[in-house]
Amino acid sequence: MFLDKKQNLILAPMAGISDIPFRKISYDFGADIAVTEMINARGLIEGSKKTYSLMRIDKREINTGIQLFGNDIEIMKRAVEIVCESNLNIKFIDINAGCPAKKVIRGGSGGALLKNLKNLEIMLNSVKKVSNIPVSCKVRIGYDENTISEIVDAIKSSGVKIITIHGRTVKQGFKGKSDLSWIKSFNNDKDMQYIISGDINTPDKAVEIMDKYPKFHIMIGRGALGNPFIFDYIKDLMRNGYYNRVNKEELFKTIRKHYKFMLEVFGDYGVILMRKHIGWYLKGLPESKKLKDKINKIGEYSDVIRELDKYDRN
Ligand SMILES: Cc1cc2nc3c(=O)[nH]c(=O)nc-3n(C[C@H](O)[C@H](O)[C@H](O)COP(=O)(O)O)c2cc1C
Incomplete structure (x- = not known):
């Protein structure tokens, strides 16, 4: 089981974000588990290079899961077999049944799977049977209304024992607030392990939930952008009752480290991929918008570092 009894902190799967470098940085700052962005099951069975590249896992990753999306049971089964045969250093395979992106929904995958729970149950049961790695499922509280009890029942019947609920x-996409009232209903459920997702974006909020619901696990997505330190902050707050924010020196050290990982994994393209992260890291610092705009126009790693150093010294 990839979830142990302690309250694991999990980096959320985020398309275009939860790549090797960001997962590694998050582990360095206290994440216990991380999930890849969603990977197209059909792309895997068709041998798409781009899809395969999303499945890369670094040797130094400690507890990573691969997330798959798709809607065809046979394709999902084959994709799970491919993942298992690839002997990757992974701890679990997560099935995406929550993505609201139009393209994904139109294809019957992601959140669309919540429209037919019998089918979801059969799919999960089928992939679980061919997998030698634990299988989990990530869902929303419903398709267009809250039907979380039925969703959990279907997943339970499939034999899958770990569920992430956003x-x-x-239909809501990312609008409105994440409704966490579902947590109470499953507080006494000993059969399943639950991961809570949605708007847990401060250490205080995380610890409030963890104190109240010690059996649940916490997933952090947007709250970790430019702030992978959040995992350590949560652990410090839980342990000591307080946490110290990283100072400017530590922040810039982390940006440089993250940048190095980016170049290691993606080569020169890492310069482009790193831009959004730098924007997130710099958010809220004086005159950071100017620096961000400048960096977004630079194509060379060494020139970006020079600009960061200049800013850091001032
Ligand atoms: C940019 C972005 C990409 C995402 N990509 C995925 C994905 O590939 N698979 C998935 O299950 N959820 C995805 N999510 C949803 C997150 O995993 C998470 O459930 C959601 O953002 C709510 O948590 P948060 O408020 O902590 O961000 C994505 C979210 C964002 C913001």
């Missing part, structure tokens, strides 16, 4: 409906 407290919004698929």
